[in-house]
Amino acid sequence: MLSEEELIQIRRHLHQNPEIGMQEFHTHDFLLKQIARLPQDHLSIKTIPEVPTAILVRIAGSNPKRTLGWRTDIDALPIKEATGLPFASQNDGVMHACGHDFHMTVALGILSYFAEHQPLDNLLIFFQPAEENEFGGKRFFDAGGFQGDYKPDEFYALHVNPQLPAGQIGSRQGTLFAGSNELRISFIGKSGHAAYPQKANDSIVAAANFVTSVQTVVSRNIDPIEGGVVTIGKFNAGQAMNIIAGQTDIEGTIRSFTQQGMEVMTKHIRMIAQGVADAFGQELKINFRQGGYMPVVNDEASSSFFINYMEHADDVDFKIVEPAMIAEDFGFLSNQFKGTMCWLGVNDPKHTLHSDHLTPDESAIEKGITAITGFLTARMEK
Structure with missing residues (x-):
């Protein structure tokens, strides 16, 4: 098994070499080298050309009743690191500011354990690219990556949480994270001189009306309990203070704890945008992109077992948590396969996820591996 010292060195190497989604070629090669160091008796690896940086590792079970899956994301964010750490990012303007370096390290620790202790059930470890920008899980699924021996019956994952103590596991039944939908809108009028507004069609005025009106979408169309x-x-918009802008471009995000709520919000935003465009006599371009960012909904049966195990395990600090409005493309996989996602506390309460100062506590790595390997072992025995 990988020692705690080896795991920390792996995490620091990954942290120093972050890569944007679908460009994780160094990360991909580094992960393959780490996997090659492990006992290979029961291991097999699947890659596909459609998602070239993805790696799906299978460990054959000794007496399998099912196939369990564990997913980790591998990409980083376009953020310039400001931590000042001696192992800070060496790729300018790119940082593991969402803890995916931790996620990968924990996944390698889990893989290391089961490579040396053959699991009862088949086990998949999915190193997934492009969680942050291009929903790599959905891409891999759509390309046929999860088929045959590589199809999980259940899928599990974690995400670091700087607000929880190092190593604490947090989860809940039902919805853990919200779904997210990208919104892009253009109002197109007619530019002109500021002194002759009657000869132009001001797109800023139309767009400003839209921004104001869209604030009622949640308050008047969504059940307050759902959120x-x-x-x-x-x-x-605009090029100069004395020129009426002919086009205004708007980008935003929509988040909901339910897919039904997402569809209601999308419908009403589209209606408001079209109404504003018609009222101001402007052309409207509108585009939504949800991709794989569906709500992360923990399956009732698997989450019940997960929570029961974590609450009674002697070496696990567990907490029932409230749902969060962050989005995670594991939501797509949790809609395809039963399973559960959880938080792993990393004790950096001064900073949020995506902060350029995020500095997780590395003691959480070993604790996370212990909790998850224990859970997976217990699940296989049922």
Whole structure:
């Protein structure tokens, strides 16, 4: 098995060499080298050209009743690191600011354990690219990656949480994370001189009306118990203070704890946008992209077993948590396969996920591996 010192060195190497989604070629090669160091007696590896940086490792079980899957994401974010760590990112403008270096290290630790202790059930470890930007799990699924011996009956995953103590596991039954939908809208009017507004058609005025009106989508169309968020994060228009803007481009995100809520919000945003465009006599371009970012909903049976194990395991610190509005493309996989996702605490309460100062506590790695290998072993015995 990989020692704690080896795991920390692996994590630091991954942290120093972050790569954007679908470009994780160094990460892919490094992971393959680490996998090659492990006992190969029961291991097989699947890759596919459609998603070239993905790796699916299978460990054949000794007496399999099912195939369990464990997923880790491998990509980083376009963020310039500001931690000052001696092993800070060497790729300028790219950082593992969401803890995927931790996720990969824990996954390698799990793989290392079961490579030396053959599991009862078949076990898949999925090193998935492009969680942050191009929903790599859905891409791999759509390309036929999970078929035959490589099809899981259940899928599990974790995500680091800087607000929880190092090594603490947090989860819940039902929805853990929200679904997310990208929104891009353009209002197209007619540019002109600021002194002659009657000869132009101001796209900024139309777009500003849309931004104001869209705030009612959640408050007047979504059950307050369900929750939802519409955030407009980008608003681009204009070239000079005395020129009426002929086009305004808006980008935002929609988040909901249910897929039904997502569909209701999308419908009403489209209606409002079209109504504003019609009222101001403008052309409308509107595009939504949800991809694989569906709500992460923990299956009742698997999450019940998961929670029961974690609550009673002597070496696990476990907490029932509230749902969070963050999005995770594991939501797509959890809609295809039964399973459960959880938090792994990394004790950096001063910083949030995606912070350029995020500094997780490395003691969480060993604790996370212990908790997950124990759970998977217990699951296989049922």
